[in-house]
Amino acid sequence: MNAAFFIDAIITVVAVTTPILLAATGELVVEKSGVINLGVEGMMLIGAITAFAVAFDFGPDLGDFAPWFAVVCAAAAGAASSMLFGLLVLTLGSNQVATGLALTIFGIGLSSLIGAGYVGMTVPSFDSVFPDWLVADPLGRVLFGYSPLVYFALIMVLAVGWFLNRTRSGLVLRAVGENDLSAHSIGYPVIRIRYAAIAFGGALAGVGGAYFSMVITPMWAQQMTAGRGWIALALVVFAGWRAGRLLAGAYFFGILMTLELYAKASGFSFLPSQFWAAMPYLMAVVVLALMSARNVNRSDAPACLGRPFLPSS
């Protein structure tokens, strides 16, 4: 246990945390608008394969610009797939739980279909955005040695926190989530605001997926997100629908997932490696119970979460 070990550990924690932080930040905005989208896992996979396919097929022509373009495409693909969900739950008033699941099943199928030809292929990843001398010493590496998406995730969660709590538009979005009928009756376009929130959530889930295929392992494997999208959903509940706690919660889960990697790699664990693999999911259940127990009388959840809204009814 020396400094180098801790630095490696910190860097691993940041790496595994970033995709769930991205996806959960997007889902936070969606849920604040009163919609629960269980399609996060599917949208992440669609983002992951889009980024990978774009980087693989167009990478040689684009050079250093390729990973950036790939991530933008992943965001667009995530947003596009979320619009399918939006059309069903917003315009057609379908059940949000079932529609979100359909989106996840669809995303798994679509990414496997497109990804079948890419299994085992590799793509070039991001170069550091900071000059080399900054990353030279260990402390510099901990601060500046990451993929640009890591900083993007941190900026997004702070920006979302600011947007929701400090801006007028954020207030309107929260009003739509707390009481859609009132918001509708004073003239806010409930459906349009929810579409926008869902698209934002889809875009961030797409970027989160791209982080898997572009940064964590720039080599394609089917279903590489391995259930992390569901952790992102639990994280939003765990955070009590607050951006600051979302950031802290994401790192808590990131540490748990890192324990799994270290337990597998070093064999220091007296418990079987499967225990550590199950740990993030077990802890998700435990923290859901703790958070919900605290909230029995005073719910943090947006009041209209999951309720369909059809103004013509």
Next chain:
Amino acid sequence: MRIRFEKRLTPSRFMLVATPVASVLLTMLLGAVIFELIGFDGPNAIYQTFITPIVASYKWQDVATKAAPLIIIALGLSLGNQAKIWNIGAEGQYIIGALCGAGVAMAFPNGQSFWIIPLMIAVGIAGGMAWAAIPAFLKTRFRVSEVLSSLMLVYVALQVLNYLIGGPWKDPNGHNFPQTPPFTPAQQLPHTLPGTPFPPGLAVAVLLTIAFWIIMARSVYGFSVRTVGAAPEAARYAGFDASRTVWSTLMISGGMAGLAGILEASSQLGQINLGFPSGYGFTAIIVSFLGRLHPIGVFLAGVILAVTYVGGQVAQTVVHVPEATAGIFQATMLFFILASDILIRYRIRVVREAPVAAAGARAGATA
């Protein structure tokens, strides 16, 4: 001109039945078009996927083998869905049920008597129930959403399976593969019922479909479940306990998933291996919705989804479409069925003018 949804006074029974049929047909049509666009023989791919498994009698055994667990799990899920209890973790209950049943087999390696199979099945059901009891407890005690808790437990169940078949239960003669020792003949159900191409699970599925039909249509319990889902306030006023509905629906759906799991293990695989978790628990959610939560509908929907599995493999070998297309067909079917839900409670009206300016615009048009 714009389209408007107008609420019906009573839900349309015609649409309740017509929309699932239309969803399947639209999925076939869309599938043919998309296959054609990406360079396959579209109509043939659809024929092989949806029709071959039905017309070719040598495929019936495959279809029935896939349909049985889907129907058994989906019957349980439909009950909960009627009460708006969303058990998304049937896959985990299916795995744990099979593991518990297999545990009985492991505990009596020399068990030859006839009671070993009933015991395995009973313990399998109990295991599925126990796994579903966790979300039920968390929901009734702490109001934890059963959607997330049941789903997280799927991933935990997968790790339990990996641990057991790779560790304590590993077959010593299995060439180091992660799998349990094969069940003895006394611990196995036959692949198919004697003289038929159908697995024993299908007989169970038929009996349970009838049982669920009677329970839902004729019993106070069935009525209470529907009322808790449709009008929670009215249900409370009528004295139907919401917590008891949560417990009972999760116990029943968990038990059904466990039953499906142990039947699959003892009649089809004859052991538990890495290939055991096959996603039936998730596909059963689609079956439940495509079947409109009605036992007969669930039975038919289970057969259709089983056809897409079997047909997907046929299309893969005959038309060389990729393996993953079956999953996309299943998701598309669910999308269509959910999108058409609105037609049951609303009718579509095409309105000529925007309603706000209606009076003025009409005056202008006639002038």
